[in-house]
Amino acid sequence: MIAPGAGVRQLKFRDPETGRKLVESLKRVTAEIGRFPVSVMHVCGSHEQAIARFGLRANFPKGLDVIMGPGCPVCITDIPEVDEGVALAKQGVHIATYGDMVKVPGTVRSLADAQAEGAKVHVVYSAAQAVELARRLAPEEVVFFATGFETTAVATAAVVLAGPPPNFSVLSAHKYIPPVMEIVAEMPETRVEGFLAAGHAATITGWGIFEAFVERHGIPVVVAGFEPLDILAGLVRLVELVRDRKAEVVNTYPRCVTREGNLAAQKKLWRVFRPVGGRWRGIAHVPNGNLRLTDAWSRLDARRRFQIDVASLWDYAPSTLAQSCICGDIMAGIASPSDCRLFGKECVPDTPVGACMVSSEGTCKIWHLYGGQPSFEALA
Amino acid sequence: MSARRQILEERIAMKQGAGGRAMRALIEDVFLRGFAEEPVDGIGLAAMDDGAALRFGDRWLVVTTDSHVIHPIFFPGGDIGRLAVSGTVNDLAMMGATEVVALTCAVILEEGFSRSDLERVQASMQATCREAGAIVVTGDTKVMGKGELDGIVLNTTGVGLTDRPVRDCGLSAGDVLIVTGAMGDHGLAVMAARHGLSLDGDLASDVAPLNGLVRCALEAGGEDVVAMKDPTRGGLASSLHEMAGKSGVGIILEETKVPVHAPVRAAGELLGIDPLNVANEGKAVIGVRPGSVDRVLAALQSHPLGREAAAVGYCISERPGSVILDTGFGKRLLVESEGELLPRIC
Numbered sequence: 001m002i003a004p005g006a007g008v009r010q011l012k013f014r015d016p017e018t019g020r021k022l023v024e025s026l027k028r029v030t031a032e033i034g035r036f037p038v039s040v041m042h043v044c045g046s047h048e049q050a051i052a053r054f055g056l057r058a059n060f061p062k063g064l065d066v067i068m069g070p071g072c073p074v075c076i077t078d079i080p081e082v083d084e085g086v087a088l089a090k091q092g093v094h095i096a097t098y099g100d101m102v103k104v105p106g107t108v109r110s111l112a113d114a115q116a117e118g119a120k121v122h123v124v125y126s127a128a129q130a131v132e133l134a135r136r137l138a139p140e141e142v143v144f145f146a147t148g149f150e151t152t153a154v155a156t157a158a159v160v161l162a163g164p165p166p167n168f169s170v171l172s173a174h175k176y177i178p179p180v181m182e183i184v185a186e187m188p189e190t191r192v193e194g195f196l197a198a199g200h201a202a203t204i205t206g207w208g209i210f211e212a213f214v215e216r217h218g219i220p221v222v223v224a225g226f227e228p229l230d231i232l233a234g235l236v237r238l239v240e241l242v243r244d245r246k247a248e249v250v251n252t253y254p255r256c257v258t259r260e261g262n263l264a265a266q267k268k269l270w271r272v273f274r275p276v277g278g279r280w281r282g283i284a285h286v287p288n289g290n291l292r293l294t295d296a297w298s299r300l301d302a303r304r305r306f307q308i309d310v311a312s313l314w315d316y317a318p319s320t321l322a323q324s325c326i327c328g329d330i331m332a333g334i335a336s337p338s339d340c341r342l343f344g345k346e347c348v349p350d351t352p353v354g355a356c357m358v359s360s361e362g363t364c365k366i367w368h369l370y371g372g373q374p375s376f377e378a379l380a
Numbered sequence: 381m382s383a384r385r386q387i388l389e390e391r392i393a394m395k396q397g398a399g400g401r402a403m404r405a406l407i408e409d410v411f412l413r414g415f416a417e418e419p420v421d422g423i424g425l426a427a428m429d430d431g432a433a434l435r436f437g438d439r440w441l442v443v444t445t446d447s448h449v450i451h452p453i454f455f456p457g458g459d460i461g462r463l464a465v466s467g468t469v470n471d472l473a474m475m476g477a478t479e480v481v482a483l484t485c486a487v488i489l490e491e492g493f494s495r496s497d498l499e500r501v502q503a504s505m506q507a508t509c510r511e512a513g514a515i516v517v518t519g520d521t522k523v524m525g526k527g528e529l530d531g532i533v534l535n536t537t538g539v540g541l542t543d544r545p546v547r548d549c550g551l552s553a554g555d556v557l558i559v560t561g562a563m564g565d566h567g568l569a570v571m572a573a574r575h576g577l578s579l580d581g582d583l584a585s586d587v588a589p590l591n592g593l594v595r596c597a598l599e600a601g602g603e604d605v606v607a608m609k610d611p612t613r614g615g616l617a618s619s620l621h622e623m624a625g626k627s628g629v630g631i632i633l634e635e636t637k638v639p640v641h642a643p644v645r646a647a648g649e650l651l652g653i654d655p656l657n658v659a660n661e662g663k664a665v666i667g668v669r670p671g672s673v674d675r676v677l678a679a680l681q682s683h684p685l686g687r688e689a690a691a692v693g694y695c696i697s698e699r700p701g702s703v704i705l706d707t708g709f710g711k712r713l714l715v716e717s718e719g720e721l722l723p724r725i726c
Contacts, residue, residue: 016636016708016709019708019709052712055706059709360652
């Protein structure tokens, strides 16, 4: 562990002057590597959102590729998982889920389509709100279709441990980030020379979790926060590590992240969930990448409580458009939204083809929202 | 075309009333095609401005109309009555007609609507009229069955006079854009109230009649005030897009100069909603020739409703129709929001 870089200040994380200096450092350090492109990857939709929101990409050095990895929990929810939620909804139970999930296309239908056909789909803002809904609708069955990484999985674990009403159950599509970094690092076509890890997930897991990864793959990891200066400082540190060929974990988000992380939250997480292998949409089979309820909670596990008839959904073929969607390549960092022939044409937020255009953390949605990848240097 | 998309296009969707591109497209497709063919002596429907301006002797008669629906009808900082008067008075003011001749008031009520609420709305309208120096001279009342509408729909039409109509298409390269105060107050206050988000306390709508404030700007800037718009639905982003598109200029908006109240900024961060995309009901964006910027700013800042007025951007000849946001960290396109804004989940 290296002490946080001098660029990280605890105050004024939006000071453009400091931002300009960090961009200068980033350009200098990238140039010092003496070859291009230097490719680093972040694995968090919130990082991409901040990069787009603050227009950071326009000022990144030409020789630096900041790739968006599989960091959107909605986007990597696999099609069969969406199908499970849709099938349950069609079977007549109430489905409570986060708003971002409603429009995500499954094999042929989304929850929104099921809702238009009469299914009972409720948008909730938290796991606790799903439990409240179950109390209000008792004795009717309410299934919380739970998505998100370890950050949101902890909230699901907390309501499970708090003793929800008997008509409440969980359809877990929760995912666990550390294993997918291994997958990306091992992809034969990968160009990733360093990872920018998500500060909020690390708040739970602690930065120590990346030490074994760094040792195995010889790729540096920098934990970074979400203010523009956090991201710039994290990138400077990461590119320095690439330049110095140092495979280390550096925490540039010490105001939130410790080595151990949030032990109470971890305890809750692993009391309720166990990691199992499963597909991430568009990426690969990820060993230990899915979080499922442990056997002790089988009575709350919707997959065990209900016979989920997924096959009943497949009464007509998926659209041919969906077959042209390159969400998977985008999340693996091989392609950009602008490489997709559907982006901004057939695929827009109102009528999304791929999951990346649905979620507020999806790369395509973010690029669409913030005007693609603008280059305005000529206007400066 | 998929069956789903076809259905979407055959039926009116919520986004077509949200003030953005979808709404303009609907108006163009359905209403402009017929109505705009009739010749008008002045600025008519085809201009898609805040209202119409018709020649009236050596002056201009400005006419505008607006139907108001809002949930909840009483919200922090205002209510539907204050909104209905301010909205129409402001649309007149944006055309340069700061002298309000008269307003009309048409109300459609849902069976079962509370009489005391109606009286409260009327009292609020009257108080707002007094502030604006306006009077309601005629009206209409209808009641519809329970469930046939949501409580109350309030329409006001306004008639005003001006010597020189101000358009929303009058910008050229070099012109400076001024906002008359902080952005996003109304939209975030109403959203917090509507979704029961416990963010209340510091959030309050800015709904107010602006004709007095606009008069100050026009007196100070004269003909150098070249364009005006009130950034209501769709917020500043939508207004700037419309002004840039109609004027054939690009606009650079400097985010660090845009006044945003701290509670609005905080609520926006929390909900994932940009204050630049949400409605204001007591603010104007004014395009001014460079030579008169200081004079207009000083005049605005001396008025109680314009104390926080600031120059926030400028027009360029490149990239006509685009709005480019300079965040202080870099530049990106500022995109108009589509559809209803919903708070983010996580």
